Amino acid sequence: MLKERLKQLVGQESVLSFAQKCEIGESSMRKYLDGRVPGLDKAAQIAKACNVSLQWLATGEGAMRPEEQVAQKSDEYIGIPRYDASLSAGNGFWNIDTAHELDHIPFTAEFLRRRLGRSNPDDLIILTANGDSMEPLIGDGDLVMVDQKKNELTDGVFAFVLNGMARVKRLNQTLAGDLEVMSENPLYRTEVFRKDDLINFQLIGKVVWCGHHFAR
Template sequence: MNDDGLGKRIRTAMGDESARSIARRADISDSTLRSILAGSRPTVDNLAALARALDVSLDWLATGADAGLAHGVRVPVYAGMDALADDAPPVDALVLPEDLTHAHLRCRDGAIVAAKVGDDAMTPGLAEGDLALVDRACGRIAHDGLYVMTFEGTALLRRIQRSGAALIVEADNPAFRAWTIEAARVAEVRVVGRVTGAVRRI
């Protein structure tokens, strides 16, 4: 087994998911995974368990010999906006082409995640069951756009527009009325991330 680059391949496959979450899914201890990431040689059983947990081929993880994720970015998938906002463990993962995340979505590796849309507030752009691609590196409303945010204990996927020091919160579906967060309460908004794209159901 060629250990050169093993830690880097594991981190690439982990994406934005925590080491603790990966270790739990692989049924190995946190300390074992940290040791492997630091350069220790894993057992074959642990390496196979990590490959299954990371949804990559054992050959690629061990040697880097096949395609694996070499030209793709692993994106953790969350069950919904609440799960994303609460930093719950991802329920799945998908692999996006590297050039898509860098050139078109303009996201750095590890920042992009996906979350399942749970209602029809953003139709026709995003339907229930679609996956919203969220850039978690964007933690503030720098300009008008589509964001995942929490307010009054609720996670929302909405378009946010600035109106002076206040925020206008809008859905694309006209059945949902727009509403305003007054300037005095803007500090209560927590921006989870900016939506940069979507994976739609066929």
């Protein structure tokens, strides 16, 4: 269980010291140690602070340490790079040019083939979505995998930059060439950008996978 792996990481260290290292409140950490499952963002935070694989922490599978995962050079798992850049489901800025690679999230080669139709991970990246406009499809803090090779505008959920702002939304291009930017959350209205206003529009890629929080 995840709480047992957390206890393994705590070891002889005090819960307070461990929580501070992970930049998580002590009360929240104690709840995780008692069995409450942390959200995906918090689990990733703990994994980073302890230099362990997020997959190992979440499921107990794979190598415990990221360097061990790399050393295995297994054909069974393929690591998709995760960056410290965020896509906004509300407001935000695309900062991939200044982002650095945090780690790799492992996926099986079979998953890439069968679910994504990919034989290799080229141009696949994982980013974090912020905001609630794409709820319940994509939640605040969820990880999204973006296929940068799918950079032709078709119906679907895409990561894109418009007027210097990076966003993740459902897109639809009208027959007149205008762009409809739609949210999943009914509290947000559909935005329509005229063809002449799309000079500063850049498609990053299509969202092909989303990793939801373990708990809300």
